[in-house]
Amino acid sequence: MAQYARGSAVAVIRLRNPPVNALSLAVLQALEDGLKKADADPSVKAVMICGENGKFSAGADIRGFSSPKRHGLGLGPIVSLIESCQKPVVAAIEGVALGGGLEVALGCHYRIAHVKARMGLPEVTIGLLPGAEGTQRLPRLIGVPAALDMITTGKHIPATEALKLGLVDEIVEENTIEAAIRLANKVIGQPLGPRRLSLKPVPKLPNMEAFLQEAAVKVKKQARGCLAPELCFQAVRAATETPFAQGVRRERELFQVLLSSGQARALQYAFFAERAVHRWATPTGASWSSAAPQPVRRAAVIGLGTMGRGIVTSLVKANIPVVALEQDLEYLNKGRKAVMLLLEREAVKMEGGAQSLDFHNPARLQFTVDFDLLHDVDLVIEAVFENMALKKEIFHKLSKICKPGALLCTNTSALNIDEIASATSRPQQVIGTHFFSPAHVMRLLEIIYGRHTSPTAIATAMQLAKALKKVGVVVGNCFGFVGNRMMFPYVEQAVFLLEEGSRPEAVDRVVEDFGFKIGPFRMSDLAGLDVGWRSRQGQGLTGPSLPAGTAARQRQGQRYSPLPDLLCEHGRFGQKTARGWYRYERAGGRTATPDPWLHSFLAQYRDTHGIKTRFIDQEEILERCLFSLINEGFAILAEGIASGPEHLDVIYVNGYGWPKHTGGPMFYASIVGLPRVLAKLQKYSEAHPDVPRLRPNAFLKKLVAAGNPPLKDWMSYVSRQSPKL
Numbered sequence: 001m002a003q004y005a006r007g008s009a010v011a012v013i014r015l016r017n018p019p020v021n022a023l024s025l026a027v028l029q030a031l032e033d034g035l036k037k038a039d040a041d042p043s044v045k046a047v048m049i050c051g052e053n054g055k056f057s058a059g060a061d062i063r064g065f066s067s068p069k070r071h072g073l074g075l076g077p078i079v080s081l082i083e084s085c086q087k088p089v090v091a092a093i094e095g096v097a098l099g100g101g102l103e104v105a106l107g108c109h110y111r112i113a114h115v116k117a118r119m120g121l122p123e124v125t126i127g128l129l130p131g132a133e134g135t136q137r138l139p140r141l142i143g144v145p146a147a148l149d150m151i152t153t154g155k156h157i158p159a160t161e162a163l164k165l166g167l168v169d170e171i172v173e174e175n176t177i178e179a180a181i182r183l184a185n186k187v188i189g190q191p192l193g194p195r196r197l198s199l200k201p202v203p204k205l206p207n208m209e210a211f212l213q214e215a216a217v218k219v220k221k222q223a224r225g226c227l228a229p230e231l232c233f234q235a236v237r238a239a240t241e242t243p244f245a246q247g248v249r250r251e252r253e254l255f256q257v258l259l260s261s262g263q264a265r266a267l268q269y270a271f272f273a274e275r276a277v278h279r280w281a282t283p284t285g286a287s288w289s290s291a292a293p294q295p296v297r298r299a300a301v302i303g304l305g306t307m308g309r310g311i312v313t314s315l316v317k318a319n320i321p322v323v324a325l326e327q328d329l330e331y332l333n334k335g336r337k338a339v340m341l342l343l344e345r346e347a348v349k350m351e352g353g354a355q356s357l358d359f360h361n362p363a364r365l366q367f368t369v370d371f372d373l374l375h376d377v378d379l380v381i382e383a384v385f386e387n388m389a390l391k392k393e394i395f396h397k398l399s400k401i402c403k404p405g406a407l408l409c410t411n412t413s414a415l416n417i418d419e420i421a422s423a424t425s426r427p428q429q430v431i432g433t434h435f436f437s438p439a440h441v442m443r444l445l446e447i448i449y450g451r452h453t454s455p456t457a458i459a460t461a462m463q464l465a466k467a468l469k470k471v472g473v474v475v476g477n478c479f480g481f482v483g484n485r486m487m488f489p490y491v492e493q494a495v496f497l498l499e500e501g502s503r504p505e506a507v508d509r510v511v512e513d514f515g516f517k518i519g520p521f522r523m524s525d526l527a528g529l530d531v532g533w534r535s536r537q538g539q540g541l542t543g544p545s546l547p548a549g550t551a552a553r554q555r556q557g558q559r560y561s562p563l564p565d566l567l568c569e570h571g572r573f574g575q576k577t578a579r580g581w582y583r584y585e586r587a588g589g590r591t592a593t594p595d596p597w598l599h600s601f602l603a604q605y606r607d608t609h610g611i612k613t614r615f616i617d618q619e620e621i622l623e624r625c626l627f628s629l630i631n632e633g634f635a636i637l638a639e640g641i642a643s644g645p646e647h648l649d650v651i652y653v654n655g656y657g658w659p660k661h662t663g664g665p666m667f668y669a670s671i672v673g674l675p676r677v678l679a680k681l682q683k684y685s686e687a688h689p690d691v692p693r694l695r696p697n698a699f700l701k702k703l704v705a706a707g708n709p710p711l712k713d714w715m716s717y718v719s720r721q722s723p724k725l
């Protein structure tokens with residue numbers, strides 16, 4: 001709701017809908033009533049709009065967009081009503097003014113913000129556009145380039161930047177409400193025409209058309225198939241070409257297109273999924289509601305390779321003092337140099353620069369080769385390479401050196417947490433924290449609990465994720481956990497498709513057209529083919545330990561492709577060797593070019609193994625790659641490794657470049673329809689009976705038999721007697 005109060009000459013309308021004062025129909029109604037009351041009351045000379053509990057408003061109630069009870073676009077006319085008010089209206093912005101919240105403020109004649117407030121039009125991130133006339137008012141206020149940037153990216157900007165852009169008239173460090181009332185009193189009687197944004201022209205640019213054309217190309221490129229940024233752009237373009245009222249009509253048309261699009265539904269699902277995974281639970285009954293985190297005042301990172309460097313950077317950025325440890329001085333110095341470089345780059349991006357990060361201060365960041373310095377840290381993150389024996393040796397040491405309550409985390413992408421914990425005398429404090437590369441950039445943190453991991457340890461790791469501004473997802477312990485386990489069948493299918501007749505660039509193109517940031521082969525070249533090769537050697541799938549006489553394309557009665565191993569045997573490790581599934585301009589180069597050598601190598605390979613090359617269409621490429629991944633997702637849910645499909649989706653969107661506008665693999669499956677996913681898997685499985693990962697999972701079959709229930713009900717069909725944990 002919105003509360004109306006009148007003190008002296010200024011009426012106060014307070015938006016009230018905890019926790020973020022989202023604009024529900026009730027809030028809008030009360031806002032409209034308040035405005036009309038203030039307008040009609042001759043003793044009221046000005047109006048001030050603010051939000052309850054130090055937050056202006058986070059915008060329209062996102063849950064309302066999918067509500068069947070929603071009636072039309074309620075907000076635009078109310079913003080107009082504010083603007084046309086005959087008495088000055090001042091917005092007092094505290095906390096956040098986002099989306100519809102900022103549009104309300106744009107309707108006001110004056111805006112005053114607290115120095116710590118943040119503003120933005122993030123509708124694009126939930127598949128929409130600022131549909132309450134924001135695409136028409138903002139360019140008039142701050143100019144087209146800045147408005148376009150805010151509207152097409154959805155970024156939140158701090159009050160200081162808002163002041164520079166002219167988005168707010170004033171910022172204050174003290175009481176914003178009092179300052180706004182003072183301002184309201186001061187401007188009583190002043191002409192309002194110049195303050196009405198709808199009456200202002202859009203500021204001209206000398207090269208508007210060229211600017212817009214260039215911006216259109218950039219927006220399209222960044223959108224990667226997502227509709228909202230492009231339609232946001234079109235709405236802003238309308239502001240530059242047509243009068244206000246016509247622009248508003250165009251904005252409404254475009255808003256309706258987006259509102260009824262599947263992408264908006266998917267992105268709004270993704271928004272709530274990200275919040276749902278905060279409320280973690282394990283099959284043993286531990287959960288976020290009963291477990292309290294331990295404070296992390298000081299942390300240590302072991303290993304300063306690619307992952308360790310990123311993790312140290314993340315911790316320093318989160319203001320957590322770090323001890324960074326390497327095995328010897330040579331590695332330490334190399335690691336220190338790399339970390340300092342990363343931190344310097346990060347500092348440039350931050351407002352306070354290097355000073356705000358304070359990483360030259362040894363009390364905040366210390367480099368050492370001395371394990372004993374770890375005796376008083378609250379948390380250790382081991383980030384050495386994936387070798388069980390080495391990890392166990394380190395954890396054994398940690399268990400002896402670290403103080404009793406310290407949390408012992410392992411950054412592993414696949415290894416068994418219980419086995420690592422078995423090397424310690426405190427398995428309840430051992431937990432997996434799987435960071436994604438580059439660790440200071442990627443938002444995902446997969447948090448893996450073992451058989452003995454305590455609820456406190458899970459809560460502490462989740463708290464750490466939050467401090468690092470990452471999204472933590474709690475999952476159970478199995479080979480590859482959730483993310484990589486679902487990735488195995490996807491990559492496997494991609495390679496099988498090459499064996500059967502496709503090419504890396506064809507597979508990548510299909511997957512990238514779907515919206516992935518990078519296809520499986522470009523990804524493999526980027527990560528390095530040798531990583532998987534070492535792992536397969538360790539598993540005895542290839543290399544000297546492979547028993548003589550093993551069929552080239554079979555392992556344990558199942559289909560196996562030796563193609564990636566053969567590439568490694570030719571020294572083709574990907575970008576680092578300038579050759580992999582593609583060729584590159586130089587070692588470390590990033591421009592992938594299709595490689596004729598590889599094409600003839602594939603042809604020769606097929607000849608050698610008697611494989612008849614066939615044309616594989618885009619549909620088959622996409623379905624085999626994605627549906628096999630989704631199939632594994634159902635196995636994970638059935639085994640209780642993750643507590644809901646939202647967890648899998650958040651992992652894939654934030655860690656694996658799955659296009660957010662499709663919601664994530666499980667949401668996508670729900671939209672495609674489980675019966676269709678099942679039928680396709682059945683078809684491909686019959687064609688490839690030696691590929692177990694194409695065999696439809698029993699849980700998927702069960703859901704289809706149960707009538708394809710909505711995603712939110714899936715977990716009620718999991719049989720509780722069979723969790724692995």
Ligand SMILES: CCCCCCCCCCCCC/C=C/C(=O)SCCNC(=O)CCNC(=O)[C@H](O)C(C)(C)COP(=O)(O)OP(=O)(O)OC[C@H]1O[C@@H](n2cnc3c(N)ncnc32)[C@H](O)[C@@H]1OP(=O)(O)O
Nearest residue numbers: 022025058059060061062064074075099100122131132275
């Ligand atoms: C029947 C109802 C109909 C209603 C519709 C009528 C109005 C129609 C108007 C037409 C619209 C015109 C165009 C306008 C569109 C919009 O405004 S779209 C919304 C744009 N705003 C956003 O995208 C902001 C989203 N929120 C955030 O970014 C963050 O939540 C935050 C505000 C920055 C706070 O972050 P943090 O402190 O980290 O807390 P969170 O955990 O994220 O959030 C706390 C809880 O609040 C819930 N929540 C947040 N924002 C909204 C929202 N806009 N609507 C509904 N709920 C919201 C969030 O889900 C959390 O709750 P739980 O999920 O229960 O934990």
